[in-house]
Amino acid sequence: MKTWLRELPKVELHLHIEGSLEPELMFSLAARNNVALPYDTVDEVRTAYDFSDLQSFLNLYYQGMRVLHTEQDFHDLAMAYFERAHEEGVVHVELSFDPQAHLNRGVELAVPFEGLRRAMRDAERRWGMTTALIMSFLRDRDASEAMDVLERAAPFYESIDAVGLDSAEVGNPPAKFAAVFERAKALGIPRVAHAGEEGPAAYISEALEVLDICRIDHGVACLQDAELMACLRESQIPLTVCPLSNVRLKVVPTMADHPLPAMIEQGVKVTLNSDDPAYFGGGVLNNYLACFEAFDWDRDLFKQLAGNAIEAAFMPETRRSELLERLSTC
Ligand code: HPA
Numbered sequence: 001m002k003t004w005l006r007e008l009p010k011v012e013l014h015l016h017i018e019g020s021l022e023p024e025l026m027f028s029l030a031a032r033n034n035v036a037l038p039y040d041t042v043d044e045v046r047t048a049y050d051f052s053d054l055q056s057f058l059n060l061y062y063q064g065m066r067v068l069h070t071e072q073d074f075h076d077l078a079m080a081y082f083e084r085a086h087e088e089g090v091v092h093v094e095l096s097f098d099p100q101a102h103l104n105r106g107v108e109l110a111v112p113f114e115g116l117r118r119a120m121r122d123a124e125r126r127w128g129m130t131t132a133l134i135m136s137f138l139r140d141r142d143a144s145e146a147m148d149v150l151e152r153a154a155p156f157y158e159s160i161d162a163v164g165l166d167s168a169e170v171g172n173p174p175a176k177f178a179a180v181f182e183r184a185k186a187l188g189i190p191r192v193a194h195a196g197e198e199g200p201a202a203y204i205s206e207a208l209e210v211l212d213i214c215r216i217d218h219g220v221a222c223l224q225d226a227e228l229m230a231c232l233r234e235s236q237i238p239l240t241v242c243p244l245s246n247v248r249l250k251v252v253p254t255m256a257d258h259p260l261p262a263m264i265e266q267g268v269k270v271t272l273n274s275d276d277p278a279y280f281g282g283g284v285l286n287n288y289l290a291c292f293e294a295f296d297w298d299r300d301l302f303k304q305l306a307g308n309a310i311e312a313a314f315m316p317e318t319r320r321s322e323l324l325e326r327l328s329t330c
């Protein structure tokens, strides 16, 4: 099954590229850019990755990304991830990044855009891997800052496949960003948002109603609300679920407690993703394997989930047909 899962053509829809920064690369970029780290060894970094909730993770996530300064740094970060993903049988990656977390420490918008875009072109050339780019807003900062970033990103609109919403959820409901998402819609940019990770089911409903999103990131709180469940079942809006992330951030106590089986049983369109692979125990394949170990799912179910991700992806229809065809022969 492990070999079969590796060979299954997998699509990743929920990946924070800054969360793919492995400690080894963190040290080499720190040396390259003369950034002091509060750790002496790679092992010390890994030991620090013991989180009690989303905020305790975010503190280290924002600290770690301070080693990223140049276009080349963002390129190298993304290429290192694409190479690992390729080895895991991932054929399409939708990576999100947090421009505000870089702007706020003096790294201009063009730096991540150009570094990531170059890596995306290189991944396509080297492995035939297709990719999409999601520009995410930090929900724990003012909406006016997000609006400003959206306007300043005008030279890069051709490079943006969607906008997203991430960071500390509780107390920062989707409606706070209504105007920003309305502006993105007017610009013709698709929209996704984290909702129902640590926050309540009401945030998922609000994100759907107020932000007019086409995908929900996480969404694991949906079972709290029967009306929302009926809406998710009928609309078949995709949810990008990240099971290992949910365990590491104590959204659920263990894999065995994860709501994924109940969500699938009740007809919700779910996909499996890694979120922040360097911090949460691995990439997409490890998330598939963890589900196999916890739930003993059969090949048909994994094919259904991989197919959901292909259907939910931002990709040309020719590529979608090609991947669905490949999946059907697995
Ligand atoms: O898991 C996450 N949740 C919210 N924001 C994030 N930003 C990076 N990872 C995450």
Ligand SMILES: [Zn+2]
Residues within 6 Å of the ligand: 014, 016, 166, 194, 217, 275
């Ligand atoms: Zn996320």
